[in-house]
Amino acid sequence: MPDPAVAFDAVSKSFGSKEVLKNVTFSIAAGTAFVLLGRSGSGKSVMLKIICGLLKVDSGSVAVHGNEITKLDSQQLAETRRHMGFLFQSAALFDSLSVGENVAFPLRRNTRKTDAEIREQAKDLLQKVGLDGEYDHAPSQLSGGMRKRAGLARALAMEPSILLIDEPSAGLDPITSTEIDQLLVDIKTKHHATLVVVTHNIPSARRIADQMAFLEDGHLVAQGTLKELEQNENQLVRDFLKSQQAG
Amino acid sequence: MDSTKKLMVGIFVGGCLLLFGVGLFLIGNSNQLFTKSFQVYAEFKKITGIQNGGKVRVAGMDAGTVVRIEVPTHPEGKFRIYFKIIEKLHPLVRQDSEVTIQTDGLLGNKYLQIDAGTSFSAPARENAMIHGKEPFDWGDLMDQISVTVKEVNGILLHVKDQLSATLVQVESAVKSANLLMIDARPHVNSILASAKDISADLHEIIDGVQEGRGTVGALFKDEKLYASVKRSVDQTEVAVNHLRDATASAKKVVAKVEDSEIVPEVQRTVKNLQQITRQVKDAVEKFEAAGGDGGASENLQRTLAGAREAMSDLSDNTEALKHNFFFKGFFRRRGFFDLGALNVTEYRNPRFGKDFKQYRLWFATEDLFRKDAGGAEVLSAQGKAKLDEAMTQVLAFPRNGPLILEGFASDGTVSQQYLAGRRRAVRVQAYIVDQFRLRPAYVGVISLGSDAAFNKTAKDGVGLVSFYK
Amino acid sequence: MKSSEAALEWFGGMSIFSGQVLRQSFARPVELTELLKQTFEIGWRSSPLIILSGLAVGGVLSIHTRATLERFGAESMIPTALAFAVVKETGPLVAALLISGRVGAGIGAELGGMRVTEQIDALESLAVDSFKYLVITRVLACVVALPLLTVLMNFSGLAGGFLAETMISGMSFSFYFHAAFSSLGFSDYIPPTLKTMVFGFIIGTVSCHLGYNATGGAEGVGRAATQSVVLSSMFLIIVNVILVKFIFFLYPGAG
Ligand SMILES: Nc1ncnc2c1ncn2[C@@H]1O[C@H](COP(=O)(O)OP(=O)(O)OP(=O)(O)O)[C@@H](O)[C@H]1O
Ligand SMILES: [Mg+2]
Numbered sequence: 001m002p003d004p005a006v007a008f009d010a011v012s013k014s015f016g017s018k019e020v021l022k023n024v025t026f027s028i029a030a031g032t033a034f035v036l037l038g039r040s041g042s043g044k045s046v047m048l049k050i051i052c053g054l055l056k057v058d059s060g061s062v063a064v065h066g067n068e069i070t071k072l073d074s075q076q077l078a079e080t081r082r083h084m085g086f087l088f089q090s091a092a093l094f095d096s097l098s099v100g101e102n103v104a105f106p107l108r109r110n111t112r113k114t115d116a117e118i119r120e121q122a123k124d125l126l127q128k129v130g131l132d133g134e135y136d137h138a139p140s141q142l143s144g145g146m147r148k149r150a151g152l153a154r155a156l157a158m159e160p161s162i163l164l165i166d167e168p169s170a171g172l173d174p175i176t177s178t179e180i181d182q183l184l185v186d187i188k189t190k191h192h193a194t195l196v197v198v199t200h201n202i203p204s205a206r207r208i209a210d211q212m213a214f215l216e217d218g219h220l221v222a223q224g225t226l227k228e229l230e231q232n233e234n235q236l237v238r239d240f241l242k243s244q245q246a247g
Numbered sequence: 248m249d250s251t252k253k254l255m256v257g258i259f260v261g262g263c264l265l266l267f268g269v270g271l272f273l274i275g276n277s278n279q280l281f282t283k284s285f286q287v288y289a290e291f292k293k294i295t296g297i298q299n300g301g302k303v304r305v306a307g308m309d310a311g312t313v314v315r316i317e318v319p320t321h322p323e324g325k326f327r328i329y330f331k332i333i334e335k336l337h338p339l340v341r342q343d344s345e346v347t348i349q350t351d352g353l354l355g356n357k358y359l360q361i362d363a364g365t366s367f368s369a370p371a372r373e374n375a376m377i378h379g380k381e382p383f384d385w386g387d388l389m390d391q392i393s394v395t396v397k398e399v400n401g402i403l404l405h406v407k408d409q410l411s412a413t414l415v416q417v418e419s420a421v422k423s424a425n426l427l428m429i430d431a432r433p434h435v436n437s438i439l440a441s442a443k444d445i446s447a448d449l450h451e452i453i454d455g456v457q458e459g460r461g462t463v464g465a466l467f468k469d470e471k472l473y474a475s476v477k478r479s480v481d482q483t484e485v486a487v488n489h490l491r492d493a494t495a496s497a498k499k500v501v502a503k504v505e506d507s508e509i510v511p512e513v514q515r516t517v518k519n520l521q522q523i524t525r526q527v528k529d530a531v532e533k534f535e536a537a538g539g540d541g542g543a544s545e546n547l548q549r550t551l552a553g554a555r556e557a558m559s560d561l562s563d564n565t566e567a568l569k570h571n572f573f574f575k576g577f578f579r580r581r582g583f584f585d586l587g588a589l590n591v592t593e594y595r596n597p598r599f600g601k602d603f604k605q606y607r608l609w610f611a612t613e614d615l616f617r618k619d620a621g622g623a624e625v626l627s628a629q630g631k632a633k634l635d636e637a638m639t640q641v642l643a644f645p646r647n648g649p650l651i652l653e654g655f656a657s658d659g660t661v662s663q664q665y666l667a668g669r670r671r672a673v674r675v676q677a678y679i680v681d682q683f684r685l686r687p688a689y690v691g692v693i694s695l696g697s698d699a700a701f702n703k704t705a706k707d708g709v710g711l712v713s714f715y716k
Numbered sequence: 717m718k719s720s721e722a723a724l725e726w727f728g729g730m731s732i733f734s735g736q737v738l739r740q741s742f743a744r745p746v747e748l749t750e751l752l753k754q755t756f757e758i759g760w761r762s763s764p765l766i767i768l769s770g771l772a773v774g775g776v777l778s779i780h781t782r783a784t785l786e787r788f789g790a791e792s793m794i795p796t797a798l799a800f801a802v803v804k805e806t807g808p809l810v811a812a813l814l815i816s817g818r819v820g821a822g823i824g825a826e827l828g829g830m831r832v833t834e835q836i837d838a839l840e841s842l843a844v845d846s847f848k849y850l851v852i853t854r855v856l857a858c859v860v861a862l863p864l865l866t867v868l869m870n871f872s873g874l875a876g877g878f879l880a881e882t883m884i885s886g887m888s889f890s891f892y893f894h895a896a897f898s899s900l901g902f903s904d905y906i907p908p909t910l911k912t913m914v915f916g917f918i919i920g921t922v923s924c925h926l927g928y929n930a931t932g933g934a935e936g937v938g939r940a941a942t943q944s945v946v947l948s949s950m951f952l953i954i955v956n957v958i959l960v961k962f963i964f965f966l967y968p969g970a971g
Contacts, residue, residue, distance in 0.1 A: 049837065052840075052841050053840075054837050054840055054841065074845065078843040078844075078845070079843070081840070081841055081842070081843040082843045084841065085841075086837075086838070086841035086842075088834045088837065088838055088841075089834075090833055090834050092833060092834040092835050092837065092838035093835075093838075094830075094835055094838070094839075095829070095830075095833075095835070096826075105842065106842045106843075109842065109843070109844060110842075110843060154842075164841075
C-alpha cells in the first residue's frame with residue numbers, strides 16, 4: 001500500500017481564541033480527487049494552506065507523500081512544493097508581472113528551459129484555461145474569473161503531483177466551469193495527479209470528486225463518495241448537497 | 248528584466264561610481280596625492296590653529312598640505328610642523344625661505360605661507376628645517392617700538408651731551424662769554440625742551456597703544472578697518488626696522504617703502520636728529536677754528552638757530568605721527584589729543600569732553616597762594632592742605648578722563664591776566680601731579696584770564712575740573 | 717502602557733527581522749535578477765528626484781551661504797563652505813530622507829499589498845523563498861543605491877550651488893569645483909558617503925518589515941506604507957547622530 005498523497009493526523013489549528021480545526025484526521029489516496037465541502041468560514045482554505053506548509057498546525061501531523069511537512073527544512077519544503085500546485089481563492093497573481101509571465105514564473109524559477117520554450121509553454125497553459133491572447137495583459141486588466149483561470153494555469157505549470165484548488169468555479173459561468181472541471185479531471189487521469197478541491201459548486205463537485213468530505217465546526221463531519229454523503233445521517237450535509245443541486 | 252533596464256542600472260551604478268571617483272580625484276589632487284612632492288618642516292612657539300591637512304602656499308600658490316604636527320615635550324620647546332610641497336615649486340623653496348602662519352581672509356582657515364628664498368641659497372633639502380617666523384604679536388611690536396624709542400632717547404641724550412660739551416667749550420674758549428651765553432641759551436634751551444617733548448610724545452604713544460591693546464582687538468571687528476590696520480601694522484613694523492637701522496648710524500641702506508605713510512616721517516625724524524648732531528659738532532669745530540674771532544658769536548647763533556629749526560621739524564613730525572591713522576583711534580578714545588596744546592577756543596567748544604561727565608571744584612587765590620619774598624605767588628601750606636583734601640574727593644571718581652586746571656586772574660591787562668591765570672594753574676598742576684603721582688598727560692592747564700564763565704563773582708583763583716566716564 | 721509595550725514588541729520583531737536580513741544577505745543563491753530590478757527601481761528611478769532636489773538644495777544653500785559670507789567679505793569661500801555643507805551632511809541626509817519617502821513608502825505598500833492578497837503565499841507555494849526574493853533584494857538594493865544616490869545628490873547639489881553662484885558672480889566652473897574640493901579631505905568625503913549604506917539598510921529593513929508582515933487588508937497596506945516612511949526617517953535621523961559621532965571618533969580631523 002503506497003503512502004497516501006495527503007494524511008492529516010489529529011490536526012488542530014486555531015487563530016487566537018478561534019479554533020478552526022479540531023483534531024482532524026483523514027487521508028487522501030494518491031491519484032484521486034478529493035473535494036472539500038463546508039460552509040463559508042469553516043476552514044477549508046486553511047486546510048489547503050496547511051497541506052502546502054503555508055500555515056503551521058498547532059498540534060498533530062500532516063504528511064505529504066509520507067513526509068511530515070512540519071519537520072522538513074526549507075530546502076526539502078521547497079522541493080515538496082515544486083510538486084504541488086496551488087490555486088488560491090483570490091488567484092494571487094503577481095501584480096508586477098504580466099498574465100503570461102505569471103504563468104511562466106514557476107517555469108523560469110524551476111526549469112532550465114530557454115526563454116522561448118517557456119513562453120511557448122506558458123501560452124499553451126493559458127490556452128488550456130481559455131485565456132489565449134492574454135499573455136501580455138496585466139492581471140489587473142482581467143476579470144475575476146479570468147484571473148482565477150490564469151491562477152490555475154500557473155498552478156498547473158509544473159505539472160504537479162498534488163493540486164490544491166480553492167474554488168475553481170468561483171465567478172465562472174456554467175460552461176466555462178464545466179470546461180475547467182474537465183481540465184482538472186484530465187490532468188488527474190493523465191498525470192496521475194492528486195486533486196484537493198475546495199468548492200461550493202455541487203455540480204462541479206459531482207463532476208470532479210472521487211471522495212468528498214464535509215467540514216463543519218472544526219470537524220470533518222462526513223467523508224466518503226457522493227453517494228455515501230447523500231445518504232449521510234447529518235441533515236446539514238444532505239441539505240447542503242440538495243440545495244446546491246436545486247440551484 | 249529586459250536588457251534596457253539592465254543598461255540603465257549599469258549607467259546608474261557606473262555613472263555614480265565615476266562621479267565618486269571624480270570627487271576622490273579632485274580631493275586627492277588638491278592634497279597633492281598624485282604629484283611628486285617633498286617634505287620639510289618648520290618650528291613655531293605658537294601654531295595659532297594650524298591643523299593636519301592645512302594648506303601650504305609657496306609665494307601665494309597652493310603648494311601642499313600639513314602632514315603632521317609634533318607637540319613640544321617641554322614648555323620651552325617648539326611645535327614642529329611637517330608639511331609637503333609639490334616638487335614643481337622646489338626651486339622657490341630655499342634654505343633661507345621663511346615660513347609664516349597666515350589666515351585666509353578675515354575669518355578663514357590658517358595656512359602656512361612660505362616666502363620664496365633667494366638665489367644665493369641652495370634649495371631646501373628633503374626633511375630639512377625651514378626657518379619659521381613666529382606669528383605677528385602686538386606685544387612684540389610694542390617691545391620693538393620701545394626699544395627703538397630708547398635708542399631715539401639715546402640719540403637725544405647724545406645730542407644733549409654734545410651740546411653741553413659744546414657750551415662748556417664755548418664758555419672756556421670765549422672771552423666775551425657772558426654776552427654769547429645770553430644769546431645762545433634760549434636756543435639751546437628750546438632745543439632741549441623740544442627734544443624732551445618729542446620723547447614724551449613718543450612715550451605717550453607707546454603707552455597709549457600698549458594700554459589700548461584691548462581696543463585694538465575691538466578694531467578687528469570692523470572689517471573695513473581690518474585691512475587698513477593690517478597695512479598700518481605692517482608699515483609700522485617696517486618703519487620700526489628702518490628706525491632701528493637708521494639709528495644704528497647708517498650701516499645699511501634701507502630699501503624705500505613706496506606707499507608707506509610713517510616711514511618717511513620717522514626717517515626724516517632720525518635724519519634730523521643726525522643732522523642736529525652734525526650741526527652742533529660743526530658749530531663747535533667752527534667755533535674752535537675761529538678762536539675767539541668777533542664773528543664767532545654770530546656764527547654760533549646762526550648754527551643754533553638752524554638746529555632749533557631742525558628740532559621743531561622733528562617735533563612737527565611726531566605731531567604728524569600722532570595724527571597718523573594707527574594712533575588716531577587711541578587719541579580719539581582718550582577723548583583729546585594733547586592737553587599741552589589745548590587752547591581756549593578748543594576748550595570752550597562744547598565738543599570738548601562731551602563724552603565725559605564733569606566734576607568741578609573752585610579754589611580762590613587767597614585760599615591757595617601766598618606771596619614769597621620776591622612777590623611771586625606760591626602755594627601756601629593751607630592751600631596745599633585744601634588741594635589734598637579736594638583731590639581725595641576727585642580721586643574717588645574713575646581716572647579715565649583728563650583733569651583740567653583752569654587758571655583765573657583779574658588784575659592788569661588781558662595778557663597779564665592770561666599769564667597770571669596760567670601761572671596759578673601751573674602751580675597747582677605741578678603740585679597735584681607730584682603729590683598724587685598723576686599721569687602728566689592727563690592733567691591739563693588752561694588759562695581763562697578773568698573770563699570766569701563758571702563763577703561770575705570769584706575772578707581770582709583756580710578751577711579744578713575732573714572729566715570722567 | 718499598552719502602546720509602549722506594543723512599541724517594544726514591534727522593536728523586538730524589527731530586531732529579529734534585521735538579524736534575519738543580515739544572516740540571509742550573504743546566503744546563496746542570490747536573487748540576482750530581482751536585485752537588478754530593485755536597483756533599477758530604487759536607484760535609477762530615484763535619480764531624477766535626487767538630481768532635481770540636489771540642484772534646488774545646492775542653489776538655496778549657496779544663496780544663504782553667500783548672504784552670510786558676503787558680510788565677512790569671504791565670497792571666495794562659498795564653494796568651500798557649500799562643499800562642506802553638502803558633502804558632509806546635507807547630501808547624505810537629504811538623499812536618505814528623500815529615498816525613505818519615495819522608496820520606503822513604495823516598499824511598504826508593495827509588500828503589504830502582496831501580503832494581504834496572498835501573493836507572498838503564492839510565491840512560497842511556488843517554492844520561492846519569499847524572504848530572500850522580496851526582502852533581501854530590496855534591502856540590498858537600498859544599501860547599494862543609497863551611497864550612489866548620495867554621490868549624485870552631492871554633485872547635483874554642488875552643481876546647483878555653482879549655477880546660483882555663477883549667475884550672481886560669474887564664478888568659473890573649474891574654479892568652483894577646485895575650490896569646492898580643495899578644502900575637503902578624504903575623511904570628509906568617504907565616511908559620510910559610505911555611512912548612507914546604513915541609511916539604506918534602515919530604509920530597506922524597516923519598510924520591508926512593515927510591508928512583509930502587514931495585516932488588515934487595504935487599510936493595513938496603507939498603514940504599512942505610511943509607517944515605513946515615518947519610522948525609517950525617524951530611525952535614520954537618530955542613527956545619523958550616532959554615525960556622525962562615530963565617524964568623528966574614527967577620524968577626529970573630520971569634525
Ligand atoms: N491568517 C488568518 N488569521 C486569522 N484568522 C484566520 C486566518 N486565516 C483564516 N482565518 C480564520 O479561519 C477561519 C477559516 O477561514 P477559511 O479562509 O479557511 O474559511 P473558508 O472555509 O475557506 O471560507 P470561504 O468558503 O468563505 O472561503 C475563518 O473564520 C477566518 O477568520
Ligand atoms: Mg476559503
